[in-house]
Amino acid sequence: MIFRTAFALAAAVLAAAPAAAADYVTTPIAREETTIIGQKFTPPANPVVIASSSVFAPGARTPVHKHLYPHYVFVAEGTLTITNVETGRSYDVPAGHFLVEMLNTWHYGHNDGTVPVKTYVVDQVPPGVKENRILREEPQGSR
Numbered sequence: 047m048i049f050r051t052a053f054a055l056a057a058a059v060l061a062a063a064p065a066a067a068a069d070y071v072t073t074p075i076a077r078e079e080t081t082i083i084g085q086k087f088t089p090p091a092n093p094v095v096i097a098s099s100s101v102f103a104p105g106a107r108t109p110v111h112k113h114l115y116p117h118y119v120f121v122a123e124g125t126l127t128i129t130n131v132e133t134g135r136s137y138d139v140p141a142g143h144f145l146v147e148m149l150n151t152w153h154y155g156h157n158d159g160t161v162p163v164k165t166y167v168v169d170q171v172p173p174g175v176k177e178n179r180i181l182r183e184e185p186q187g188s189r
Contacts, residue, residue, distance in 0.1 A: 082147060087146060089170040097167070101162050124164065126155055126156075128148075
């Protein structure tokens with residue numbers, strides 16, 4: 047009797063599995079092998095993952111900075127513009143898109159639109175590194 051009850055319970059769980067699976071869908075949004083400027087990237091050994099979110103009000107911009115380690119960005123709302131200070135080239139990244147920001151290259155992010163930009167960011171850094179951003183010192187009033 048115990049065997050039949052266990053078997054019936056297992057059969058009921060297995061029968062319910064396909065219905066539950068139909069409620070769960072994974073859709074890839076990106077598969078990247080290079081940064082936004084074409085650089086190959088490799089996570090550091092034994093990385094620490096830092097996850098954060100950002101909101102850029104219309105007209106907002108980050109300071110000029112660079113990343114030494116992979117910096118992954120998903121734009122959830124608005125259009126984020128990334129400007130490479132070294133070349134002057136800008137890249138628009140609309141909502142729903144993902145990018146790997148440039149490595150060891152001075153750049154800044156900005157919102158040239160009329161609605162806020164919301165991003166989700168993941169950094170992979172070596173143990174002991176607190177932030178994956180090095181700010182470039184700019185003369186006063188240069189922005």
